[in-house]
Every structure is written in structure tokens, then in C-alpha cells.
Amino acid sequence: MARLLxxxxxxxxxxxxxxxxxxxxxxxxxxxxxxxxEAAEHGEDFVRQxxxxxxxxxxxxxxxEQIIFIFKNNITASFFAIVSGIIPxxxxxxxxxxxxxxxxxxxxxxxxxxxxAKFYLSLLPHGIFELTAFFIAVFMGLRFNLIPxxxxxxxxxxxxxxxxxxxxxxxxxxxGGLIILLxxxxxxxxxxxxxxxxx
Numbered sequence: 001m002a003r004l005l006x007x008x009x010x011x012x013x014x015x016x017x018x019x020x021x022x023x024x025x026x027x028x029x030x031x032x033x034x035x036x037x038e039a040a041e042h043g044e045d046f047v048r049q050x051x052x053x054x055x056x057x058x059x060x061x062x063x064x065e066q067i068i069f070i071f072k073n074n075i076t077a078s079f080f081a082i083v084s085g086i087i088p089x090x091x092x093x094x095x096x097x098x099x100x101x102x103x104x105x106x107x108x109x110x111x112x113x114x115x116x117a118k119f120y121l122s123l124l125p126h127g128i129f130e131l132t133a134f135f136i137a138v139f140m141g142l143r144f145n146l147i148p149x150x151x152x153x154x155x156x157x158x159x160x161x162x163x164x165x166x167x168x169x170x171x172x173x174x175x176g177g178l179i180i181l182l183x184x185x186x187x188x189x190x191x192x193x194x195x196x197x198x199x
Contacts, residue, residue, distance in 0.1 A: 003174055004174045004175075004177075004178060007171055007174055007175065011139060014139055015132075015135050015136065015139055018095065018135045018138055018139055018142075019131070019135055021092070021095060021096075021099075022095055022098070022099045022131070022135070023099075024099070025095065025096050025098075025099025025100055025103070026099045026100070026102045026103040026106075027103060028099070028100055028103060029043075029099060029100035029101065029102060029103015029104045029105075029106070029107070030103040030104075030106055030107050031103075032100065032103065032104065032107075033107055040104065040107075043100065043101075043104045044104050044107070044108055046101075047101055047104045047105050047108060048108065050101075051105070054073070057069065058070070063191055063192065066191045067187045067188055067190075067191045067192075068187075070186075070187040070190055070191060071183055071184055071187035074130060074133070074134075074183045074186065074187065075179075075180070075183055077098075077134070077137075078133055078134060078137035078179050078183065079137070080094070081094050081095075081134065081137035081138045081140075081141050082137050082140045082141045082144070082172070083141070084141050085140065085141035085142060085143070085144030085145050086144070088145055089142075089145065090141070090145075091137075091138045091139075091141030091142045091145065092138070092142065094138065094141070095138050098134070102123075105119075106119050106120070118197075121197055122194050122197045123194070125189045125190075125193045125194055125197070126185075126186040126187070126189040126190035126193070126194050127186075128186075129182040129183070129185045129186035129189065130182070130183060130186035130190070132182055133178070133179040133182035133183050133186070136175050136178065136179055137179060140168075140171075140172055140175055143168060144168060147164050147165055147168060150162075150164045151164055
């Protein structure tokens with residue numbers, strides 16, 4: 001626990017920066033119908049199909065089965081955000097896409113009569129945990145992007161090799177455990193508390 005708290009304190013500014021970018025991307029998603037109507041229309045069609053498919057897959061399941069499904073889905077997304085670090089800047093693109101999707105979803109529900117405040121309120125209880133996990137996953141993906149640059153820069157500066165990759169996987173062990181815990185909590189809240197807010 002002490003090691004994890006130390007990591008979070010060290011990386012807090014980077015996680016806050018990622019959260020800031022995400023908020024900007026959400027705002028872009030909300031404004032996209034005004035900025036680029038055609039792109040927004042395609043995006044909204046995707047959002048409707050995606051969430052419609054998830055709804056269809058969980059509506060006949062028990063609450064426990066729904067929780068497990070959402071947990072697996074979010075774990076997959078977080079894992080993808082981390083391993084996407086193999087491709088330069090791809091975790092940032094992943095952050096952008098997810099932010100815009102949330103913004104478009106807010107716009108869709110607003111057209112259907114749901115106030116933006118209620119939309120975000122319904123996301124808040126589980127979103128605190130889910131988004132924190134997602135931001136950590138994106139951060140670790142971006143950090144993986146930078147390992148080759150760090151190796152070259154450090155070697156040129158000091159003439160010595162430093163085990164950045166070893167350090168990365170050591171930190172990933174702690175962050176991975178935190179991501180799993182946060183997403184488990186988020187899945188439980190999303191299938192129990194959040195629906196009550198919408199009702």
C-alpha cells in the first residue's frame with residue numbers, strides 16, 4: 001500500500017493532465033454536432049449501436065452476471081489502453097475516442113429529454129472509480145511509449161544503461177492491482193446504484 005501511495009503521489013500531476021484532456025474531449029463530443037454535423041451523425045450512430053448491443057447482452061442476466069460482464073468489458077478496455085502503448089501516441093487517441101463517445105452520448109440523451117446534469121450524475125458514482133482506473137491505464141500506455149526515448153536520452157546523458165523497462169513493469173504490478181480493484185467496485189456500483197439515479 002505504501003508503494004502504491006508513493007506512485008500515485010509521484011504521478012498525480014500526469015494523471016490530472018490526462019483527466020483534463022479527457023474533459024476537453026468530452027466537451028468536444030458534446031459540441032461535435034455543431035462543429036462537424038456529418039461526423040457527429042456517424043459517431044452517434046456508433047454510440048447507439050454500441051450501447052444498444054451492451055444493453056441487449058445484459059438485460060436478461062442476473063445482477064451478478066451483469067456485474068461480471070461490465071467488469072470484464074472494462075478490464076478489456078483498460079488492458080487495451082495499456083498495451084496500445086506499443087504504438088506511439090495511441091493511448092492518447094484511445095482517450096480521445098472515449099471522451100468524444102461520452103460527449104456524444106450526453107448529446108443523444110439530451111435530445112431524448114435527459115438533462116445533462118442528470119446524465120453526468122448517473123455516471124458519477126461508478127465513474128469516479130472507472131475513470132480513475134482508465135486514466136491510470138492510459139498513463140501506463142503513454143509511459144510505455146516513452147521508454148525507448150528515456151533509454152536513449154539517459155544513455156547519451158550518462159553513458160550508462162538504466163532499466164526503465166524493469167521499473168515500468170514493477171510499477172505496472174501495483175497499478176494493475178489498483179485498476180482491477182477500482183473496476184470491480186465500479187462494476188458493482190454501475191449495476192446497482194447508477195440505475196436508481198436514472199429512475
